[in-house]
Amino acid sequence: NGELYDSRNDRPNWARAGFNDSLSAWIMPESMPSPLNSSRNGSLVVQDMLPVRAGSDALHFEVMTDNQQQGYLNPKDIDEIKGAKLTDGGILKPVDMWTSDSGVGTFDLGQNIAGWCRLRFRGPRGFGVSIRYGEALTQPVVSTNFTVHGFRYLSIFAPPNELTPDDVECPFVHSETTLKGHFATSNQIVNQIQHNILWTQLSNLMSLSSSLFCSAQRDERRGWMGDAALTVNEALYNFDLIKFYHNYLNMIVDDQLANGELPDFLPVGNNPSKSNWGSNYPADPNWGSALPTITWQVYRHYSDVQTLKDHYDHIVAYVKYLQGIYNTTGLANFTVRFGDWVPPPPEPMTNGSLIGSFGFLHDVNLLINMSEVLGKKEDTDTYSALYQKLAGEFHQVFYNTSWNFYADGMQAAQVLALALPDVVPANVRGAVINQLVADINQKGNHVTTGIVSTAQIYPILSDNGHHDLALELISSTTYPSYGYMFNNPYENATTTWELWNTPLTGPSMNSRNQAMY
16 A cells, blocks of 8 residues: 556646646546535634644744753753754655665664655666655555655665665654754753654644554554543643644544543544444543643643633533443443553553543543633532542542552552542552552562553652652663663664554554654
8 A cells, every 4th residue: 555656647737727638537526515514514614723744844943042952952962862853954864774685775764753755766767666664674564645654764666776865865744833842951861752752742743633643554543532632731841732732622522422422533534433443432531531631731831711711611511421421330330441551561451440530530620620710610619529529439449448559559540549639538648659659669660550640650759759769760771661662672762652562562553653651
């Protein structure tokens, strides 16, 4: 599957209105009913977000002070950072190449990106050129049609004359934005993590936020809402994305059902499925959380009250939908679909109903915050009472009084309970924190968390006095850790992996460039 271009079939003036060619198989266009008058109540709106662009047109840089510029462009040992620099203009050239015995040239960009390849070459008429894109050298690669690719390596079957690195260039492609955040430390591991985060986030901004739009190895280019919710705070600290997220929120509410239900990914299309893996509805609570979470983070970063007003009623409808499920199941059997997705093997997943309940309480708490900002006192009182009821039930249902920890004692359960206001009573808080620290120590100072709880573990440790342990976790280079992704005997990542153990897992679900942790 790929794009096929045959220059022998070019026709002069094919894009002009008067084009008429007896050799052309083009079909004349037909008129279609306007979606503005359809049963889906379509409307014509201006595209608010900036477009997807390639190369230097895609990324701008905020005017920086001398100190900021020095910190971003020249952190400690900048030459040791693996991968390309965002300041290099958005056009990547190969850093290495080699030719197989069969004459296939393979080029290494030194950086995983979303984009495509441009070639300069001359060859005899009728000779074909084939390009394959890959994230790693040890797995099959797939080309998709009329789209960007996620890749670091290129295998090129070219005309007899040898291609050189000067003949190959690859524009970095993503939604247009401006780099706003400037972050560098004296810790080279943290600097590399930040590098990988920046390139990963940009690679997955393709008009909507998705952790899989640059994945070359599978047909799963969906705007997963859980990934968007989990990375929005990071994205807004690094980039100016207010218009991008305005558009994303509008897409979410366009696909919200009348009962408040939300899908797992966007866009849904005309045939939403509820029957199998990868179906759209209903969303896991931590995936549907994209609507309240992104709305609240846009307000936090931009003081954008209008976005709160625009989506408040949609968020109320979604919380009422979750409340309806809760009225039937309680928290003990609360809905869950993905849970704390992809913890590092061989660790099991934490109690799913606890993870789903966390998403429910998290969103109710955000709704309380929004109602306070908008001066909706009656709603504040209503949802504050609901939250206190849920907080008490969360502790009652999931806290193990015999062992003084939540659920199975795993890190995720302790972290998420501690992250929710008023859930952990003061008289047991110390025991829960001690259990979290003890489990981390028992695992050799490594995390056992999936995507929902990983981002929470570092501030929870730091807020409770364990700054050194939080830094040790983030600075680790052994499995499982962010540092392991670029310090392992198999491959060194320049973007963030989908799985903690990517090199040891097959290609079916294993992106090397995924924004979700």
